[in-house]
Amino acid sequence: MASGSNSLALSVPLALSPSRSATIHAEDLRFEDDPIIPVLPSSTRRWILLSLFTTANFLDVWCGSAAFVALAQMGEDLDMTLAELTWIPNSYALCLAAFLLTAGRISDIYSPKLVFVVGFSWLGILSLALPFSPNKECLLVLRALTGIGASLSIPSALALIVHLFPDPKEQSFAISIFAASGGIANLSGLILGGVILLESWHWIYWIIALISLPLAALSIFLIPSPKSLKPTTHTDDQPRLPKMDYLGTFLQTASIVLFVFGLTNSNTVGWAKVETLVPLVLGVALFPTFLYWQGKIDPIDALVSPSIFKIRNVLLLAIIMTTPGFYWTIIQVFYSNLMQDSWGYNPIGVALRFLPLGVVGGIVTLFIGHVPFKYFSLRYRLAGGAFLGSASAVLLAFAFDSSTYYSHLLPGFMFGTAGELELKRRTSLFDQQD
Incomplete structure (x- = not known):
């Protein structure tokens, strides 16, 4: 509900009378005599x-x-x-x-x-x-x-x-x-x-x-x-405060711990080992159990x-959200070790060769990320980020030695950073402006 001015108008029940309601404007949020009205701090x-x-x-x-x-x-x-x-x-x-x-x-x-x-x-x-x-x-x-x-x-x-x-x-x-x-x-x-x-x-x-x-x-x-940031009374949609779900917490935590433990062991002892397979299977099995319990x-x-x-496309967005983390982890672990162990670079040499990633990340954050949706909708931004990530993967696949840094690694790092950072930003917002 909007008033004639630029102030925000909210319709909320007054604490003193459940049957009454009033229109509260943004400037009214400064008053603290009613515990239901949130009091926002200054803009600064x-x-x-x-x-x-x-x-x-x-x-x-x-x-x-x-x-x-x-x-x-x-x-x-x-x-x-x-x-x-x-x-x-x-x-x-x-x-x-x-x-x-x-x-x-x-x-x-x-x-x-x-x-x-x-x-x-x-x-x-x-x-x-x-x-x-x-x-x-x-x-x-x-x-x-x-x-x-x-x-x-x-x-x-x-x-x-x-x-x-x-x-x-x-x-x-x-x-x-x-x-x-x-x-x-x-x-x-x-x-x-x-x-x-x-x-x-x-x-x-x-x-x-x-x-x-x-x-x-x-x-x-x-x-x-x-208490100054949100109402202290309950609404009809949420008649009481939530309680801690201890069983759900155990199932979710155990599922993630076991699954990641199994993945980590696969790098050291191999996939066909009991130490890898048992935690992986248990972790995968516990997650649907956790989701079933959440529904009950x-x-x-x-x-x-x-x-x-x-929510439309929520599973797709959840999958897309995982790709930036995987990409940056692989880049950092694999190439930092490769540059030091095989290519003979010291830590400063490695840092300098990763410096363009930070520059590109800053540019994407400060400028490209704020292009209005009316010019490029969410679906096109996600597609563009995925395309840049794929182009990066192709370039990095042909980076065989240190001589290919400028021809393959550097553009691959830059494309991948821009694409994955855009994916991370857009999926983190859960924007429905598409």
Whole structure:
């Protein structure tokens, strides 16, 4: 409902009289005498908070990607085998993925502000402690626990962004910036990590701690109280607060942990081994069990509401969302090791050859990503991103040695980065403007 002015008008029931309703304009949101009316902070404060959430997301992703270029140095310091080294990035990614959905539900039930502060602080404290690990076992445990901290801050930051930017256009822009920060962090992990390795791999984690801990403390004062961001009363659509689905949480977490554990083992012991096949089969079997359970319980309590599958093309979008992560992981792991082990480049040499990825990522984020939908609809943007990703794969397939860097690797990196970042941005928005 819109008024004659540019202010936003909302029709909400007044708390003092269930039978009455009134039209509340955007400027009325400043009054705090009615607990049902959300009170938005100033525009400047909201954009500062978006910068804080974006930084947190950047550090969460960068904590995983920067480890790839440091694997050789870490393995030498802690006497780790190649099979053990794979668990440095995988233990972090495994716990991040396994607890992401659960963290989102905790954020929904409790305070997203509290969950964000705990997760961001958790990331900083463990990153500070991780370089002091006396042995490889301690390091791998701390890496896994750090992934849990990262999983807490991501969904809670998204929830806070949605509350802080209720205007659809502002919200879409804010979420796109948040999503793009993860893509840029993925791209810059090798670049910045290679520079930091001139000193020591320890500084990769200490820099994360030096940034995240002060910002986590600042967020305690900057993030508004949850009561000021959303109504405190229940609606007819949601007559009560959701409850924690413990069985669903167990099924979902176990499914992801077992499946990823099996995939990781396949790289070290082979596919035809019991250590690979058993967790893979159990992980695949538990996921439909999890979905079945979600359909049986009250939708308010479900971690994944069955109604989400009624959204047009949601499964296709979900599949497309996985491709950027796979692409950047393969690029970083394979080519960083290839350039150092076979082509004789040092970490700085590797970082310089990955630098164009960051440049292209910045261009896509700042300019191409904001072309209005009236010029290029969602379907054409997704098709364009997929085409660039496919072109990248063809070029990289014919990059046989270091002499093909400028002819094959560089254009392949640039095409793939532009295409996959566009896919990540568009699928993260779930925009229905097609």
